[in-house]
Amino acid sequence: MPGYTDAYYYADVAGRLVDGQGLVADFVWSPLEARGFPALPVPSHRFWMPLASLVQAAGMALFAPLGRFGAAQLAVVLFAALVPLVTYLAARSIGASERWALLGAILAGLGGLFAPGWVTLDSYGVAAILGGVFFLSFARAADNGEVRAGAVAGMAVGVLFLARAEAALFGLALLALLLDPRTRRAGVVGAAAAMAVGLGWLARDAALAPAADVFGRSVLLVRYEDLFALRDPTLGEFLAAWPTVLAAKANAIGTNALTFLFAFALLPVVGLVAGARALWSRADVRAYVVLAVVVFLAQSLVWTLHSTRGSYVHSLAAMLPFGFALAAAGGETLARGRALGPRVLAVGVSVTAVVLISAAALLQFDGTYGANERARRAALGAIPQGPFLAIDAAAWRWIADRQVVVTPADGLDAAACAAARYGARSIVLEAAHFSAYDDLYRGNGRPSWLASPIDRGGIRVYPVSGAGEPPCAASRAATDTTAGSRRP
Numbered sequence: 001m002p003g004y005t006d007a008y009y010y011a012d013v014a015g016r017l018v019d020g021q022g023l024v025a026d027f028v029w030s031p032l033e034a035r036g037f038p039a040l041p042v043p044s045h046r047f048w049m050p051l052a053s054l055v056q057a058a059g060m061a062l063f064a065p066l067g068r069f070g071a072a073q074l075a076v077v078l079f080a081a082l083v084p085l086v087t088y089l090a091a092r093s094i095g096a097s098e099r100w101a102l103l104g105a106i107l108a109g110l111g112g113l114f115a116p117g118w119v120t121l122d123s124y125g126v127a128a129i130l131g132g133v134f135f136l137s138f139a140r141a142a143d144n145g146e147v148r149a150g151a152v153a154g155m156a157v158g159v160l161f162l163a164r165a166e167a168a169l170f171g172l173a174l175l176a177l178l179l180d181p182r183t184r185r186a187g188v189v190g191a192a193a194a195m196a197v198g199l200g201w202l203a204r205d206a207a208l209a210p211a212a213d214v215f216g217r218s219v220l221l222v223r224y225e226d227l228f229a230l231r232d233p234t235l236g237e238f239l240a241a242w243p244t245v246l247a248a249k250a251n252a253i254g255t256n257a258l259t260f261l262f263a264f265a266l267l268p269v270v271g272l273v274a275g276a277r278a279l280w281s282r283a284d285v286r287a288y289v290v291l292a293v294v295v296f297l298a299q300s301l302v303w304t305l306h307s308t309r310g311s312y313v314h315s316l317a318a319m320l321p322f323g324f325a326l327a328a329a330g331g332e333t334l335a336r337g338r339a340l341g342p343r344v345l346a347v348g349v350s351v352t353a354v355v356l357i358s359a360a361a362l363l364q365f366d367g368t369y370g371a372n373e374r375a376r377r378a379a380l381g382a383i384p385q386g387p388f389l390a391i392d393a394a395a396w397r398w399i400a401d402r403q404v405v406v407t408p409a410d411g412l413d414a415a416a417c418a419a420a421r422y423g424a425r426s427i428v429l430e431a432a433h434f435s436a437y438d439d440l441y442r443g444n445g446r447p448s449w450l451a452s453p454i455d456r457g458g459i460r461v462y463p464v465s466g467a468g469e470p471p472c473a474a475s476r477a478a479t480d481t482t483a484g485s486r487r488p
Contacts, residue, residue, distance in 0.1 A: 001069075003369035005029065006048065006310070007121040008394035013044045014056035014121075015068055023050060027397040028405040028422075031230050032212035037421040040403055046211040050201070051163040052123040055079070072121050080118035080125030083321055084109035086132035090325035093136060094279055096332055103347060104328030107354050108321055112265045115358035116365040117317065123163040124317040130160040130167075131318030135284050138173055141186040142283035150177060150186025151193050158197025166303070166315055168198065169294055173287040224305040225434045228391075229409040245304075252300040256312045260296065263316045265354040267346070268327040275330025288322055295319070373399065379428070379456035384463050386425040389415055391433050411436035412447060417472040419464060427462045429453075 002008045013025055024041035028034040033046045045053070059075025060068050084105035091101035108128075111117065117124030134156035140149035154174060160167035171194055177187030205211075213232035220233040222241045238245060261269055279285045295315050299307035331350075335343045376399050387403040390396045396404040405422050407429070408414035415427060415437075427450065429441045439445040441460060446452075451465040 001370060001373045002121040002395075002398060003116070003365060003373070004310075005392055005394050006052075008392070008398045009044075009048060010052040010123075011056055011069070011072055011121045012394055012397050013050075014053040014060060014072060016041070016044075017053060017057040018060040018068075023053070025397075026403055027393045028418075029393045030212075030217075030228050030406055031408060032214060032217055032227070034405075035210060035212050037418060038209070040422065043208045046205065046208070047214060047217070049123075049162050049165055051126060051159065052121070054162075055123075055126055056121055069121075073119060076121060076125055077119055079129055083111075083118070083125060083128050083132075086129055086136075087321040087324050090132055090136055090322045091328045093139060094275070094282060094285065094325060094329050096325065096329040100328040100332040101325070103331070103350075104324040107265065107268060107327070107350065108324040110351075110354045110358045111361070112354045112357040113259075113263045113313065113361050114317060114320060115361045120365075122314075124314070127160060127163045127167075127314070127317040128320050130156050130163065131170075132321035134160065134170060134173075134318075135288060135322040138177075138287060139282070139284035141177055141190065142180075142183055142287075145183040145186050147186050147189050150174075150183070150188075150190035152190075153177075153186075154190030154193030155197070157190070157194040160318060161194070161198045162201060164314055164318070166295060166298060166311075167318060169298060170194075170291060170318075172294065173291060176283070176287065218303055218306065221305045223435075224309060225409045227409075228406055228434065230414050231410065249301055249304050252304045252308050255308045256296060256300050259313055260316065262357060263313065263320070264323055264327065265350065265357055267350045267353055268324065268331070271327035271329075271331035271334065271350075272323055273330065274334050275326040275328075278330060278333045279326070284322075285326065288319070288326065292319055292323075375457055375459060376430075379459040379461065382454040382456050382459075382461045383428060384425040384461075387422050388426040388428055389419060389424050390428040391430060396428070407434060407437065409434040409436060412440065412445075413472075416447070416449060420472050425464050427464075429460045429462070431458045 002011045009029055012027065013023060016022070016024055016026065021041070023044045025033065025044040026041040028040070028042065030047065033044065034042050055075050056072035060071045063071035063074050066074060087108040088101045088105040091104045092098070096104065114124055134153055137149045137152035137156065140146050141153055157167060157170045157174065160170060171191065174187055174190045174194060177183040177190060216233040217227050220235060220238040221227060222233070222238060222244055226233055264272060276285055276289050299312040299315055303311055331346070335346070373395070376396065380400060383400065387405065389405050389407045391407055393404040393406045403422065405418050405424060407427060408418055418424065419427070429437055433441055440462070446462070449465060450462040453460040453462045
């Protein structure tokens, strides 16, 4: 099972891509990709980046006998299998011995918090490899101005941008190459390679019909559920809600700091800090520390609500191999001159912590996402044939194998318009739903155009009865107004 919204989305689009239909979606996961309710399919990846879908589509094409899920997963696993190798090479490149480099490789391969990511249909493994390649090649470009290494570093940044948009921040390291006369040529070539890939993708977006305000839905959200509303967030609303906004940013700083600690399995963080201090003279180590801080602050203070819902942990994937390599080198530095007993204890505790965190992450993944998918599959029989509305359209599209449109976070008026536009035959509400549907889920305020719900373990299916006229006019007006608005 893909497991969660992002992964379902990538896999859904990968299936259409391998069928020769291109980067399009026959579902609406958020109104930002379907401004004004256009006909399906719609261009995909107006918010998320395309690399995960491209990798999975390649897997589906190459390993077709395994079925689409198995083939996509194999492609993902093949990348993840290279994570220990990249970590080992990175550790050796910064001076760690073979044994300590192997330890770093083992820790990275186990994954810890990332253990589910190495096998799920997402970009974790690909991002980890690209991040590792970036730091390896950046080191060579910074050491001797090698143009080829600069080109590889720039290409890694560009392709990493296709996995995660915040990877554009890695371009700051390329600017450092440009500022040094000894490495300027490498920096120019690297920046050109990165920009060629990044601008190519941005040109694709610019060539499409305008999307909803991606900037506003990334930066100006006061409530995360407004990502799924017809109305674009506004700067005025964002500033007016400053107490809520500041509280969210403070919470994100604490939450993301804990995420970083657990991503590196707690104790290895001590080695990472020691390695950074001992090897600060190296350009790649300085770049790593600066980028780690910049990404942390950007995720926490700019993309705040997204960061605590998975965006920051996705960002950390690109930092993982070099981070464990640095932890191995730092651990070796700390171990010098110490008795065998404390050294063995420290290594044993580190490995045990990663094993336990890996096991817990895998169990939590199945307990949360596996339970959700099983519950949804159990409710399929209660959903009338044809398209329907649900909170997680990408997941339901994979599970039900039919068109699904998100229940707009604006509420029932907007849902009525979406249902009429796409011919939806029902609305599916789960225990987790947008706040505008609280009354309906609790049994209050059911409009005449919806029949009584069918309950399947807390998933409530409301068939469209046709007894009343869905009040589309208000939603159409809101949509038309939004379509003509400018980004703040």
